[in-house]
Every structure is written in structure tokens, then in C-alpha cells.
Amino acid sequence: MSAVLVAIRIPATPQEAFDAFTDDIGLWWRPSALFQLTPRGDGMLSFDGETRLIATLASGKVFEIGKVTTWDPPHRLAFTWRQANFTPDQITSVEVTFEALGEDTRVSVTHRGWDTIPQEHVARHGFPLQATQGHLANVWRASLTTFRDTVR
Numbered sequence: 449m450s451a452v453l454v455a456i457r458i459p460a461t462p463q464e465a466f467d468a469f470t471d472d473i474g475l476w477w478r479p480s481a482l483f484q485l486t487p488r489g490d491g492m493l494s495f496d497g498e499t500r501l502i503a504t505l506a507s508g509k510v511f512e513i514g515k516v517t518t519w520d521p522p523h524r525l526a527f528t529w530r531q532a533n534f535t536p537d538q539i540t541s542v543e544v545t546f547e548a549l550g551e552d553t554r555v556s557v558t559h560r561g562w563d564t565i566p567q568e569h570v571a572r573h574g575f576p577l578q579a580t581q582g583h584l585a586n587v588w589r590a591s592l593t594t595f596r597d598t599v600r
Contacts, residue, residue: 450560450562450563450577450581451558451559451560451581452557452558452559452560452562452581452584452585452588453556453557453558453585454556454557454585454588454589454592455554455555455556455557456554456555456589456592456593456595456596457549457552457553457554457555457596458552458553458554458555458595458596458599459551459552459596459599459600460552460553460599461522461548461551461553462522462523462546462547462548462553463521463522464553464599465522465546465553465555465599466521466522466523466525466546467521467522468595468598468599469525469544469546469555469595470495470521470525471495472598473493473494473495473501474492474493474494475598476591476594476595476597476598477490477493477591477594478587478590478591478594480583480586480587480590482573482583482587483531483571483583483584483587484531485503485511485513485531485532486503486505486511486531486532487532487533488505488506488507489505489506490503491503491504491505491506491511492504493513495516498516498519499515499516500512500513500514500515500516500527501513501514501515501516501527501529511532513527513528513529513530514527514528514529514530514539514541514542515527515528517541518543522546523545523546524543524544524545524546525543525544525546526541526542526543526544527541527542528540528541528542529541529542529559529561531571533569533570533571534565534571538564538565538569539561540559540560540561540562540564540565541559541560541561542557542558542559542560543557543558543560544556544557544558545558555592555595557588557592559584559588562577562580562581562584563577565580567580
């Protein structure tokens with residue numbers, strides 16, 4: 449299974465980085481018109497406890513992006529990820545690790561499963577897998593840069 453991997457160094461401890469990632473995702477997540485979660489946009493992302501990742505849309509409707517599969521603070525977080533236009537069997541997965549580097553933390557995001565979404569699917573925009581993953585890496589990179597700036 450192919451994957452997108454993006455990492456960034458955060459000026460925080462692993463616990464602080466984990467907490468900011470999970471508590472404040474709605475503040476730092478940067479929506480992308482190319483990978484909208486729903487036809488009405490991404491809304492405000494948040495973790496619903498330790499069980500699921502949701503988006504609350506402007507209408508108040510809640511869309512479940514995915515289920516948390518691992519909640520292991522301050523080391524690792526994993527969850528499924530799907531867009532509203534995915535069929536029930538189309539699910540990608542995200543793993544986030546938090547590794548201490550002196551006084552900082554390396555936050556690494558691995559997003560797997562886009563090779564299971566057909567190229568002709570609207571979420572892939574007809575792009576070959578490598579281009580889809582390149583665009584997705586840019587989305588994660590932009591969001592993690594905002595994440596880093598939020599933690600400072």
C-alpha cells in the first residue's frame with residue numbers, strides 16, 4: 449500500500465504536540481478545495497473524545513470523517529479518513545507519531561490508502577496516484593505548518 453509521509457519539527461514536548469494536534473485541530477486544519485471532506489466544505493474539525501474525528505458544518509450537521517483506531521498519548525494517534533463522496537468500503541487511514549528531538553518534537557503524518565480509491569473517482573479528479581499523493585502531501589504540509597505556528 450502506498451503512502452504520503454509528511455513530517456515537521458514542533459517547538460513543544462511530545463505531550464504538548466499530541467494535545468495541540470487533538471485538541472486544536474479545528475484551529476490549524478487548512479481545508480483544500482481539491483480534497484473537500486463534503487460538498488459543503490470541511491467545516492470545523494474536532495476529535496469527539498478518543499473515538500472519532502468529525503467535521504461540524506456551518507449548518508450544524510456533523511460528518512464523521514473517521515474512527516480513531518489508536519489513541520496512545522504522547523506517542524501515536526491513528527484514525528480512518530473518508531470523504532463524504534467515498535462509498536462505505538472506501539476508507540483511507542492516517543497515522544501520526546510524536547517523537548522527541550531534544551526540546552522539540554517531530555510530528556510525522558502518514559496517510560495511506562489512496563491507491564484503493566479509483567483514479568476516476570471524483571476525489572482523485574482523474575489524477576494518477578503519484579499526482580494525487582503529491583497534492584495530498586501539499587495539503588498536509590500546509591496544515592502542519594499552521595499547526596507548528598499555532599503551537600509556538
